[in-house]
Amino acid sequence: MAAGEALQFALSGITVGSVYAVVALGFTIVFNATGVVNFAQGEFVMLAGLLAVWLVALHIPLWAAAVGAVLIVAGVAAAIHALTVRPIERRAGHFTMIMVTLGVAIMLQVIAQLLFGTEAQALPSFTGDGAIRILTATITVQALWILGGAAVLMAGLYLFFSRTRAGQAMLATAENREAAGLVGIDTRRVSLYAYVLGCGLGALAGVLVTPMTAAVYTQGLVFTLKGFAAAALGGFGSPVGAVIGGLALGLLEAFSAGFVSSGYQDLIALVALIAILMFRPGGIVGTRTLG
Amino acid sequence: MLECDALEVAYGRVIALRDVSLRVQQGQVVSILGANGAGKTTLLRAITGLERPRRGRVLFEHREITHWEPADIVHRGISHVPSGRQVFGNMTVMENLRLGAYIRTGDRRLAGDVARDMDAVLELFPVLRARVRQAARTLSGGEQQMLAIGRSLMARPRLLLLDEPSLGLAPQVLEGILGALQRLNREHGLTMLLVEQNAHLALDFATYAYVLETGRIVQSGPTSQLKASDVIVQIYLGLKH
Ligand SMILES: Nc1ncnc2c1ncn2[C@@H]1O[C@H](COP(=O)(O)OP(=O)(O)O)[C@@H](O)[C@H]1O
Ligand SMILES: [Mg+2]
Numbered sequence: 001m002a003a004g005e006a007l008q009f010a011l012s013g014i015t016v017g018s019v020y021a022v023v024a025l026g027f028t029i030v031f032n033a034t035g036v037v038n039f040a041q042g043e044f045v046m047l048a049g050l051l052a053v054w055l056v057a058l059h060i061p062l063w064a065a066a067v068g069a070v071l072i073v074a075g076v077a078a079a080i081h082a083l084t085v086r087p088i089e090r091r092a093g094h095f096t097m098i099m100v101t102l103g104v105a106i107m108l109q110v111i112a113q114l115l116f117g118t119e120a121q122a123l124p125s126f127t128g129d130g131a132i133r134i135l136t137a138t139i140t141v142q143a144l145w146i147l148g149g150a151a152v153l154m155a156g157l158y159l160f161f162s163r164t165r166a167g168q169a170m171l172a173t174a175e176n177r178e179a180a181g182l183v184g185i186d187t188r189r190v191s192l193y194a195y196v197l198g199c200g201l202g203a204l205a206g207v208l209v210t211p212m213t214a215a216v217y218t219q220g221l222v223f224t225l226k227g228f229a230a231a232a233l234g235g236f237g238s239p240v241g242a243v244i245g246g247l248a249l250g251l252l253e254a255f256s257a258g259f260v261s262s263g264y265q266d267l268i269a270l271v272a273l274i275a276i277l278m279f280r281p282g283g284i285v286g287t288r289t290l291g
Numbered sequence: 292m293l294e295c296d297a298l299e300v301a302y303g304r305v306i307a308l309r310d311v312s313l314r315v316q317q318g319q320v321v322s323i324l325g326a327n328g329a330g331k332t333t334l335l336r337a338i339t340g341l342e343r344p345r346r347g348r349v350l351f352e353h354r355e356i357t358h359w360e361p362a363d364i365v366h367r368g369i370s371h372v373p374s375g376r377q378v379f380g381n382m383t384v385m386e387n388l389r390l391g392a393y394i395r396t397g398d399r400r401l402a403g404d405v406a407r408d409m410d411a412v413l414e415l416f417p418v419l420r421a422r423v424r425q426a427a428r429t430l431s432g433g434e435q436q437m438l439a440i441g442r443s444l445m446a447r448p449r450l451l452l453l454d455e456p457s458l459g460l461a462p463q464v465l466e467g468i469l470g471a472l473q474r475l476n477r478e479h480g481l482t483m484l485l486v487e488q489n490a491h492l493a494l495d496f497a498t499y500a501y502v503l504e505t506g507r508i509v510q511s512g513p514t515s516q517l518k519a520s521d522v523i524v525q526i527y528l529g530l531k532h
Contacts, residue, residue: 168382168386171382175381176377181341182339182341182371182395182443184393185362186362
């Protein structure tokens with residue numbers, strides 16, 4: 001392979017991979033704190049993208065539209081938590097939870113279709129459509145926003161979990177809900193915050209990526225699949241695993257699209273998911289398994 | 292201080308506690324002894340809101356707390372050292388202790404108090420001091436038990452509930468832990484309710500004891516009297532009255 005091409009594939013792989021990583025982190029945070037595998041995760045990516053487009057069309061400045069879209073999604077997530085997660089968390093079996101979260105996903109998709117139509121809609125890049133050259137490869141300025149945004153989010157999450165009282169309460173609840181209750185943590189409130197945080201991360205990924213991909217009401221499922229595959233690849237339940245899994249999946253897709261053919265990306269995520277579940281169910285970092 | 296009134300707790304159709312009434316006075320060390328499966332863990336779980344009693348009441352300092360959430364009960368002053376220790380294994384010893392003080396760490400004015408309590412706990416269990424940055428899961432069983440007790444103490448409870456702290460510990464380690472608990476009772480007047488399978492330990496440690504057998508209290512009295520009776524034989528052999 002040409003070294004120049006490899007650099008180009010690596011750059012785009014890491015860019016896409018960091019979007020997957022953020023979505024996978026959202027999955028992980030929700031799963032750890034609530035025990036719910038949130039198959040609606042990708043719908044929040046979709047919803048934030050479409051909301052941002054809609055707000056921009058109302059002549060709201062792009063940055064405010066992006067922030068607004070994330071906040072609206074956070075509000076929607078809080079409502080969904082109250083209506084669907086609280087009644088089932090820690091009680092229902094995996095099958096029930098999957099049905100419920102899939103139901104939420106379908107509902108969000110239908111609502112998005114009714115509100116925003118079926119057309120794919122573009123969002124302007126944050127700071128123009130420029131690109132810069134790195135050695136033999138080019139990277140768009142929006143991709144730099146994605147990489148920078150993902151890095152800031154990851155650093156922020158690290159600080160949140162290691163340094164703040166709320167973050168420690170979330171970790172404690174994830175690890176042992178009963179013991180967390182016994183030290184005085186309101187675990188039901190933590191579950192709500194974790195759900196909103198996890199879905200909010202999906203929304204942030206959505207506003208970062210939409211200028212590159214456009215937004216359409218059907219795209220949620222793809223992000224759910226990719227985020228889930230990334231989380232499973234890294235090791236379900238591990239935040240570090242989510243990041244590694246996301247980057248690994250992005251790279252895998254970019255290189256195979258470059259050398260085999262594009263158009264197989266989604267298949268690759270599925271194959272990677274099945275392979276990891278069969279041969280290394282604990283994932284790359286792997287401490288826990290689903291089930 | 293603590294009063295349980297005709298408590299009944301069931302898991303589905305299995306009734307784990309039936310008509311259990313007991314009292315703990317301020318400053319007392321009380322133990323509940325019973326064989327494996329007698330309902331000791333269930334009793335403590337019902338007191339701290341982890342199980343919902345079907346009947347009966349729990350009163351703490353004259354206030355009914357029967358259907359309260361665990362988090363609200365620790366705010367009221369009861370701290371529960373659960374069965375099997377339940378430390379936060381992926382978190383450090385220091386993080387575990389700070390989480391123990393969770394009900395106070397939201398208020399910056401109490402930061403000094405929390406730091407002093409942390410020091411007092413590490414004074415009480417010096418082996419933990421060398422391990423404050425270690426993940427709790429890397430500790431030995433005895434150290435984890437000390438951490439679980441230390442975490443509970445960080446809430447500054449007025450009543451400490453202990454679920455079989457002796458389980459799986461070497462006699463020497465256990466002696467150290469019991470000594471520390473005894474100091475807490477004598478020097479700080481901390482009230483304790485201990486549930487134990489180890490009848491000798493329970494009778495030596497407490498001044499008053501209840502005997503639990505398949506979910507019912509079958510005997511109670513000052514430990515000096517119970518020691519003289521055949522209660523230990525009954526528990527070990529599971530003899531009925
Ligand atoms: N989660 C549960 N589900 C069903 N039955 C339980 C559960 N926990 C305890 N039990 C039953 O309740 C009874 C009392 O258990 P437990 O309180 O753990 O006793 P002990 O702590 O004295 O060993 C036992 O018969 C046990 O099998
Ligand atoms: Mg027990």
